[in-house]
Amino acid sequence: MGVTLDEPQNYITTKLRQAVNWGRKYSLWPMPFGTACCAIEFMGVVSSFTDISRFGAELVRFSPRQSDLLIVAGTISYKQAPILKLVYEQMAEPKWVIAMGVCASSGGFYNNYGTVQGIDTLIPTDMYVAGCPPTPENLLHALVQLQEQIDREGIEAVKEKRRVPSSA
């Protein structure tokens, strides 16, 4: 084949961290944890009008074992809470979490006996997306910001364990 490694023009030099992060940030495999209205808007994000594949994150997996980005789209009730934790724990490192919509971020306008007041009381969260539901553009913005964040991160195989709030 054409590429021989002895030719000097066939090398590029880069930092290992950058090369790895470049791969990671452009091939996020999201797992939508869709429970409510926001999940319908998530369908809008993946369908062809706004098309999440432009950002390299279109490979939606429904198994936590195969994905590295958990998008929590919708209200989390106390009944659902242990399941969300379980799903998060099943994901392999490195992994990131986006809270899509105000319900996932803070409970939103449901402040009552059934609704968890924000998923960050259960699992570590990287991005919060405002809106009820957020527009597709809003979610894409969060995705781009997450990619920037990934770019700045280290490449240790297992990310430094962030402390899960003790109330959970």
Added chain:
Amino acid sequence: MSRRALEHIASEIGADVVETSDELGDASVTVRPSALHRTLEFCRDDPRLRCDLLLDVIGVDYPDRAERFDVIYSMRSLSTGERVRVKTRVADGEPVSTASDLWNSANWAEREVYDLYGVPFSDHPDLRRILTHHEFKGHALRKDYPIEKGQMCYVPEKLLTDEEIRFGPQLYGRTMDRSDAVVEEEEISSDYLTVNLGPSHPATHGALRIEALLDGETIIHSKSEIGYLHRCFEKESEDHTWQQIIPYTDRLNYVSALTNNVGYVLAVEKMMAIEVPERCQTIRVLVAELGRIMDHLVCVGTNLVDIGALTNFWYFFNAREHLYTVVERMCGERLTTSYTRIGGLYRDLYEGFEDELRHSLGKVEEAIGEVTALVQRNRIFMDRAVGIGAISQEDAINWGWTGPCLRATGVDYDVRKASPYGGYETYDFDIPVGENGDVYDRVLCRIEEMYQSIGIVNQAMDRLKPGPIFSEDRRVTMPPKDEVYNSIEGMMNHFKLVFEGIQVPAGEGYGFSEGANGELGFFIVSDGSGNPYRIKVRPPCFPIFSSFTELVKGHMVSDAIATLGGLNIIAGELDR
């Protein structure tokens, strides 16, 4: 009509009748707890009443009363059109005899009353909590339960008992022929596989959970669980003013928020006897039908994805995006619209609305045409859908089904025709019905309904004439600004509406409309203050989903998925 129904009941039940009323045209009768079962059975079987559809079981809490709880059975007859509510009053802890032997739909509805109010039902086959989790203490809808008191759940509930798993073959029989298998009897139980679906599963489209016992790939026995999206609509509504509840109604069936908005304000306006201007009525019909189209687009699209036909989903979702554009310009939101107000609408349509809508509807029709061409005679689709998840008319009614799922069995019950509201009687449209009540019929019924809805929207657009969109009734509508500034009455009126909110006269009533999934009802109790005393939603998919385990018994897992998609279970409405 309701007078006569009350007379029939009174003459049959006699001295056990405590009270009767026919407020707002619905017959309502209060009986002693001991006579409840007898009364219900009479209402169901008497040829003059024939209340074959049990819509809902409702609890209401009056903490100051010795007989603290009202338990209300709300029924409708499909043949006579009669609506009857039977009510009984019980003290805390006093059991009510179950009606689940009369209607299957009573099973889950009574569980809900038990869960949220703690009213026990004697002889109920499966009295467990349903909306709150199994570690929950107390009963959330009692007036003395604080709204913000959340309780953590640490371990997900097990649905199938050890007993059921271990003795599955003996309990439920076997489906596969094992005559040539060389296994000892004791070992057979290990042949049964327990599979858990949900509550985070792509095919459940939201938060439902099903645990099934499988023999090979056949479902022998299953149990379903809901409540994973219980956002306490009913508790929240007791905590808000009447207008503030409208945003919460968006999030019931969030796929067709517009239709819910309309349903809720109609129910409140019925309680207050408010007439809205003609333009407002026409716009409401128009947006309610838009909501129905948007709902069916998602439902049919996702149902087809579950069967493996992904392309159709893209076609439908693009069509939906076209409608989103119009809806967003109309009210500022794509999904959660909050477009109606009690007595009117949030705002009038924008300029150029009709042209844009006609363009979008053209795109929708195109998409429907394409999808129909792809699936209607498609061999794979037919193999997956014909005869799957079928239900008979009698069973469907007994389980409390309404809406497109019921119509797919051939029953032509549609609230828009059976008890027209908001001017539907003046529109020209048909009610599509199926024959077999299977997945195939449900899909085709919904597709045809979309065409009918497009027809209604077009008729509504032709009728739109300029005019006011708010009722003149000062109990609900703000006075014009110059009245507020220049007259004391105007200022008082404005002040009271802002600070105290709308005051619905004391009483109770049931307002209902045809939601995207079936009869969407709001049972309202008002004590005359600015907040509702009780609002009970009658969500169409709650009774439908309660029959799911029966529907899939003996079917393959993949058929269960196809069935579930066709029922259009929306968790927001199911769990409220």
